[in-house]
Amino acid sequence: MILFIKKTILFLFLFIASNFIYLIILQKTDWNYKKRIDALTLDAPDNDIIVIGNSLAMDGIDTELLSQNGYQSYNLSLGGSSLRTNYIQLNEYLTLYEKKPKCVILGLGSYLNDFEKETIHPIVEYTQKDREVSFRDLPMLKFRWLFKELLKKLVSKAHREASLKYGQLRFKKQVPDNTALDHNNDFPIDRYKSAPFIYDIIDLCSDYDIELIIVEMPGLKKTRHKKRFNCMLLDEVNNNGLLLDYNNFSDCEIFDDQKDWIGDSHLNAYGAKKMTTRLLSDLQKMDVTAPQRLKCR
Amino acid sequence: MLFNSIDFAIFLPIVFILYWSVANKALELQNLLLVAASFVFYAWWDWSFLSLIVFSTLVDYTIGLKLKLEDNQFRRKVLLLASIFVNLGFLAFFKYCNFFLDNFVAAFSFFGAAMEATSLKIILPVGISFYTFQTLSYTIDVYRKKLEPTNDFIAFSAFVSFFSQLVAGPIERATRLLPQFYQRRRFNYSQAVDGMRQILWGLFKKVVIADNCAEFANQIFNNSADLNGSTLVLGAVLFSFQIYCDFSGYSDIAIGTARLFGFDLMKNFSFPYFSRDIAEFWRRWHISLSTWFRDYLYIPLGGSISMKIRNTFIIFIVSGFWHGANWTFIVWGVLNAIYFLPLLLSGRNRNIITIVAAHQRLPTLKELLLILKTFTFTVFAWIFFRAENLPHAFDIISAIFSYRLFEAPKVSNAFDFFILTILLIYFIIQEWNGRRWNYALEKFGLKWHRSIRWGLYLLLFIIVCLLGGNKQDFIYFQF
Incomplete structure (x- = not known):
C-alpha cells in the first residue's frame, strides 16, 4: 500500500514536472504567450495607437506600417480572445504604463466572433495578478489547445516562419479564398449595439480621453456585406466608439483571392499590408491623434 | 460525476x-x-x-x-x-x-x-x-x-x-x-497497479480516440445532407471507433477502478473489431449485456429451429430497444439479427472461438478479409444507431450508394484530422498487439526497464491531457 502510494506520488510529480516543461516550451514558442509576456513587460512604451481584438486583428493589422507612417503603434490583440479579455488587456495596459495612447483600434469580425462570450482568454487569465489557483490551472489542462499549434509548427514550415512584429503576427502562407459572395449579407449592426463589453471598452477609453475606433475586419468572400455600412458612433454622448465596416464588397476589392489570405477569414502579411494601408488613409483623414476629432469618412 | x-x-x-x-x-x-x-x-x-x-x-x-x-x-x-x-x-x-x-x-x-x-x-x-x-x-x-x-x-x-x-x-x-x-x-499491489494501467488505457480510448472521433462524426452526421458518399462513409467509420472507444474506455476505467478497491469485474469488451463473423462480434461486444440477455431471456425462451429464429429476433430487438426509445435502435437490432441468423441456422455461430491469429503476429489474408467484412457490416448497422431518426439513416445510406461515393472525402479541419489519423493508427496497432490480453496495455512493456515503461505511461497520460478532444458525455449514459 505504502509502495503503491509512493509510486503514484512519484508519477504525479513527474507529471507536474512535465507541466512546467510544457509551460516553458510555450513561453518560448507560442505566439500568443510570447505576445502576452511582451505586452506586460514593455519598456516605457510610447504608442499613439493600441490595437486590440482577436486573431483577425492580430494577423490583419500591420502595426509596423502604422508606426512607419507616424502613428507609433502596438498590436495587443490575442488569438481567440473575447471582448471581455480585450477590456482586461486594455485596462492592464492603461494601468501599467504611464504614456497613454491617443487612439485604440478594436478589430472584430461579426461573422466569426461571439460578442457575448464571457470567458477570459486562458493565457490572460493565467498571467493576471492575484488570480485564484485551481487544479484546472495545470498548463497541460489549461493550454491544451496550444499543443496542436506547437505540432503545426513542427510539421509546417509556414507556421515556423511566422513572425511577430510590433505585436502583429505575420504569416506569409497563402490559402486561396474559394468561397463566393453572398448577396443577402447585410451589416449586423444590432450585434454591435447589443454587445455589453463594447460599451465597457468605450467607457474605459472615454475615461482616459482615448478615441476608440471599432473595425469590422475584412473576411472571406462569403462573409462580406453587399453594401458598406455607413459608419456610426456607438456612444454619441461621449462622442466615442466609431464603428467602421471594412468587410463589404467594394472595400474588399483590394484583396487578391489567391494571395492575401491564410484561411478562415484571416489575412496573411500581404493582405494585412493592404488592409492597414486602407485603414491608414482613414486615420489620416480623421486625424485621430488630435482629441475629439472622430468623424465618419 | x-x-x-x-x-x-x-x-x-x-x-x-x-x-x-x-x-x-x-x-x-x-x-x-x-x-x-x-x-x-x-x-x-x-x-x-x-x-x-x-x-x-x-x-x-x-x-x-x-x-x-x-x-x-x-x-x-x-x-x-x-x-x-x-x-x-x-x-x-x-x-x-x-x-x-x-x-x-x-x-x-x-x-x-x-x-x-x-x-x-x-x-x-x-x-x-x-x-x-x-x-x-x-x-x-x-x-x-x-x-x-x-x-x-x-x-x-x-x-x-x-x-x-x-x-x-x-x-x-x-x-x-x-x-x-x-x-x-x-x-493487493499487483491488482492495484494493473487497475491503474487499465484506467490509463480507458482514459486514452475515451478522451483521445472517442472524443476526437466524435468531433468529426458529429459534424458529418449533423450535416449529412450536404456531404458526399465517401465523407458519410468516413463519418460512419469514425462513429464506429467513437462508440467502441467511448464504451469500452468507460468499461476499462470502471474495471480498473474496481481493481483499486480489490474487486474483479467481468470483461465487457474483447477486441470486437477483430472479429471474423458477426457471432464472434457479439461474443466480444458489450459482453455483460449480451450474456445477460442470453442467460435471462434467450435460454428461457428455448425451442426448435423456428423458435430459434423468433428468439433471435426477440433478443436483438430487445437489445436494440434497451439502448433507447427510438426506431433507429430497433432497426439496428433487426439488422444484427439478420446478420446473425444465417450463422445460427447453419450451425456456424460457434465456429470461431479464439482470438484471430492467436499464435501469429499477423492475420492471414483470409482472416483479414473476414475482419474487414464483419467490420463493414457493423459500420453499416451503426449508421442506424447514430442517425437521428429512420429517414435520416435512409438519406445517409442513399447518399453513400450514389456516384458521389467516388468523390474524395471532405473534412473541415485537415490538421486535426491528420492528428486523429495518426492516433487511430497507433490505437489499432496497440489493440492488435494486445488482443490476447484482457485489455491492450495489460502486459505491454512489462519486461522493459522500469524507466522506459514509466516513460510510456507518462507519455500516454500527457497525450490524454494534451490531445484529448472536447469533453463529451459518455454515449452510454443516455441508455
Whole structure:
C-alpha cells in the first residue's frame, strides 16, 4: 500500500514536472504567450495607437506600417480572445504604463466572433495578478489547445516562419479564398449595439480621453456585406466608439483571392499590408491623434 | 460525476485512502464506505434520483429474503413478477413513456383519428438501464435457487450501487459480484497497479480516440445532407471507433477502478473489431449485456429451429430497444439479427472461438478479409444507431450508394484530422498487439526497464491531457 502510494506520488510529480516543461516550451514558442509576456513587460512604451481584438486583428493589422507612417503603434490583440479579455488587456495596459495612447483600434469580425462570450482568454487569465489557483490551472489542462499549434509548427514550415512584429503576427502562407459572395449579407449592426463589453471598452477609453475606433475586419468572400455600412458612433454622448465596416464588397476589392489570405477569414502579411494601408488613409483623414476629432469618412 | 473529470480525479484518491486506511479495519466499514461514496458519486449528477436506487435496492433485498422463506411456487412467481414489475416499471416510465405515447398518437393519426398529446418532460436517470438489470439478475438467480439471498443489507446496497460500474456497467451478475462484498478486501499491489494501467488505457480510448472521433462524426452526421458518399462513409467509420472507444474506455476505467478497491469485474469488451463473423462480434461486444440477455431471456425462451429464429429476433430487438426509445435502435437490432441468423441456422455461430491469429503476429489474408467484412457490416448497422431518426439513416445510406461515393472525402479541419489519423493508427496497432490480453496495455512493456515503461505511461497520460478532444458525455449514459 505504502509502495503503491509512493509510486503514484512519484508519477504525479513527474507529471507536474512535465507541466512546467510544457509551460516553458510555450513561453518560448507560442505566439500568443510570447505576445502576452511582451505586452506586460514593455519598456516605457510610447504608442499613439493600441490595437486590440482577436486573431483577425492580430494577423490583419500591420502595426509596423502604422508606426512607419507616424502613428507609433502596438498590436495587443490575442488569438481567440473575447471582448471581455480585450477590456482586461486594455485596462492592464492603461494601468501599467504611464504614456497613454491617443487612439485604440478594436478589430472584430461579426461573422466569426461571439460578442457575448464571457470567458477570459486562458493565457490572460493565467498571467493576471492575484488570480485564484485551481487544479484546472495545470498548463497541460489549461493550454491544451496550444499543443496542436506547437505540432503545426513542427510539421509546417509556414507556421515556423511566422513572425511577430510590433505585436502583429505575420504569416506569409497563402490559402486561396474559394468561397463566393453572398448577396443577402447585410451589416449586423444590432450585434454591435447589443454587445455589453463594447460599451465597457468605450467607457474605459472615454475615461482616459482615448478615441476608440471599432473595425469590422475584412473576411472571406462569403462573409462580406453587399453594401458598406455607413459608419456610426456607438456612444454619441461621449462622442466615442466609431464603428467602421471594412468587410463589404467594394472595400474588399483590394484583396487578391489567391494571395492575401491564410484561411478562415484571416489575412496573411500581404493582405494585412493592404488592409492597414486602407485603414491608414482613414486615420489620416480623421486625424485621430488630435482629441475629439472622430468623424465618419 | 464523470470519470474523465477533475471532480473524479479528486474523489477517487480520497475514497481510496479512506477505504484502505479508516475502513480497512472491518468488512462492514469497507462496504459502508463504498455505499456512501457511491451515493456521493451518483448525487453529483442528481441527488433526487438516488431515491430510485434506494427503492430498487429495498424492493429486491426484501423480495430476495421472502423468496428464501417461500416454498409455494405460485407465490414465488408472484414475488419474482413483483420485482420485475417494479424494476422494469421504472425503466418503462423513465425511458419509454414518451416513445409509446408518440407512437400511439401517430398510429391513431394514421387511421384518421386526430389526437393531440404533449410529450412529458421526463429526465432519464443516469444508469437506470444498468443497475435495473443488475438487481434483476439477483432476484432471478434467487428465484432459480442459484444464489442464496443475502441478509447483509449494506453488502447488497454496495452491490447495487457500487460507483465504479453504477452508471454504465459492466452489468454484473449477483452470483459473481455479490460474494465479493462478503469478504474483507485486502490490498493487493499487483491488482492495484494493473487497475491503474487499465484506467490509463480507458482514459486514452475515451478522451483521445472517442472524443476526437466524435468531433468529426458529429459534424458529418449533423450535416449529412450536404456531404458526399465517401465523407458519410468516413463519418460512419469514425462513429464506429467513437462508440467502441467511448464504451469500452468507460468499461476499462470502471474495471480498473474496481481493481483499486480489490474487486474483479467481468470483461465487457474483447477486441470486437477483430472479429471474423458477426457471432464472434457479439461474443466480444458489450459482453455483460449480451450474456445477460442470453442467460435471462434467450435460454428461457428455448425451442426448435423456428423458435430459434423468433428468439433471435426477440433478443436483438430487445437489445436494440434497451439502448433507447427510438426506431433507429430497433432497426439496428433487426439488422444484427439478420446478420446473425444465417450463422445460427447453419450451425456456424460457434465456429470461431479464439482470438484471430492467436499464435501469429499477423492475420492471414483470409482472416483479414473476414475482419474487414464483419467490420463493414457493423459500420453499416451503426449508421442506424447514430442517425437521428429512420429517414435520416435512409438519406445517409442513399447518399453513400450514389456516384458521389467516388468523390474524395471532405473534412473541415485537415490538421486535426491528420492528428486523429495518426492516433487511430497507433490505437489499432496497440489493440492488435494486445488482443490476447484482457485489455491492450495489460502486459505491454512489462519486461522493459522500469524507466522506459514509466516513460510510456507518462507519455500516454500527457497525450490524454494534451490531445484529448472536447469533453463529451459518455454515449452510454443516455441508455
